[in-house]
Structures are given as structure tokens and as C-alpha cells.
Amino acid sequence: xxxxxxxxxxxxxxxxxxxxxxxxxxxxxxxxxxxxxxxxxxxxxxxxxxxxxxxxxxxxxxxxxxxxxxxxxxxxxxxxxxxxxxxxxxxxxxxxxxxxxxxxxxxxxx
Amino acid sequence: xxxxxxxxxxxxxxxxxxxxxxxxxxxxxxxxxxxxxxxxxxxxxxxxxxxxxxxxxxxxxxxxxxxxxxxxxxxxxxxxxxxxxxxxxxxxxxxxxxxxxxxxxxxxxxxxx
Numbered sequence: 001x002x003x004x005x006x007x008x009x010x011x012x013x014x015x016x017x018x019x020x021x022x023x024x025x026x027x028x029x030x031x032x033x034x035x036x037x038x039x040x041x042x043x044x045x046x047x048x049x050x051x052x053x054x055x056x057x058x059x060x061x062x063x064x065x066x067x068x069x070x071x072x073x074x075x076x077x078x079x080x081x082x083x084x085x086x087x088x089x090x091x092x093x094x095x096x097x098x099x100x101x102x103x104x105x106x107x108x109x110x
Numbered sequence: 111x112x113x114x115x116x117x118x119x120x121x122x123x124x125x126x127x128x129x130x131x132x133x134x135x136x137x138x139x140x141x142x143x144x145x146x147x148x149x150x151x152x153x154x155x156x157x158x159x160x161x162x163x164x165x166x167x168x169x170x171x172x173x174x175x176x177x178x179x180x181x182x183x184x185x186x187x188x189x190x191x192x193x194x195x196x197x198x199x200x201x202x203x204x205x206x207x208x209x210x211x212x213x214x215x216x217x218x219x220x221x222x223x
Contacts, residue, residue, distance in 0.1 A: 032210040043214030100153040
């Protein structure tokens, strides 16, 4: 079983839709949960960072972590064409390297 | 000012050649990384240096040799290039080893013909 699983999509939604992106992971020792956004021909940039369980909100973005189910989500409200990008989840334990999901390509259509 | 810059942006070369990619960061970070992203967008760590010391060395062929002259620079030299080396190579930096907050460069698209 891979450490982090992420549906690669692609996902296409109309402008204004609520987007849900998800990852599952196998190692219950993981404590740090991140979402990186990667625009075409650019490097990934950190979008959201969560430690342990719970929700974190930043503007239109909400990150959720359910450690009991080993499941993390990123919700985008009122999606915009500028949100079109590949979203990569990234997870790690304490003193361990970051493990990335394969990324989900999102297109928001005007 | 670009935080993490890598050159060149594109690299097209023949099989068997040797090439280098350079990376510099001006964020004052002490840790730098090389990542490889394949055609399916899978991002995988190759190397990590902390203050010029090699920390992470994943299962990467010996043909790949990183060099860190100082903590602001991390270069990647690749010998005897193969078709399978074609990918996008990203440099990244962070505060501390094994950080979850990485800052990436824009990538080097390597195409081996």
C-alpha cells in the first residue's frame, strides 16, 4: 500500500462551485498535513498547513484532517478560474521527510 | 527578487551527455532539496542538504551527484544521461531538516533525446 493516495483527476468544475480534494494515507504516525498548489510550469507552493486533527480555514480554503480515518480534505468555496492548478497533498511524521500525493489537476471553467 | 531560482529552465540533450542544474536561494534557509517530478506529476525527493551536509539520499542512481558549495546553493550534476531521466527537476529550500514548509523553484524541464 502506498503511503499517500490521491485521485489524480482531472477535475473540472464551473466557476463558483465548491471543490473537494482528498487524500488517504496509511501511516498512523503522520502528524503534519499540507496542501501545495502547483500552477502550470511552476513549482509547488504551500497553500495550507495543519498539525494533527481538525479543521483550518483560510479565506475560501478549508483543510480538514480525520486521523481516525487517515483521510485529509481540501475544500475550495466559490471556486475561481485562478484556482485552476494541480493540488498536491503532503504528509509527514516528526523527523521524517515529506511524502507527496500524486496531485489532482483542477480546472475551474468561467 | 526570486526566492529560489534554478537554471536552466529548459535543458534538451542527447543520451550519454553530462549536464548540470544550478540552484540558489536567498531566503536564508539552511536546508535545500532536489525533487524529481515525472510525467504523471509524482513529486519525489532525491537529495537533501542541511548546511552543506548531505541529510537525505534516496535511492538515486550514482549518475546523479549533488554538490552544495554553501548553504545558499545546491547544484545537481547528472552523468551519462538516459531517456528515463527526462522529467522536471525542482530545487527547494526550508528552515531546518525535514521541514513541512518547503519553498520551490520554478523547475528545470530536462528532455533527454
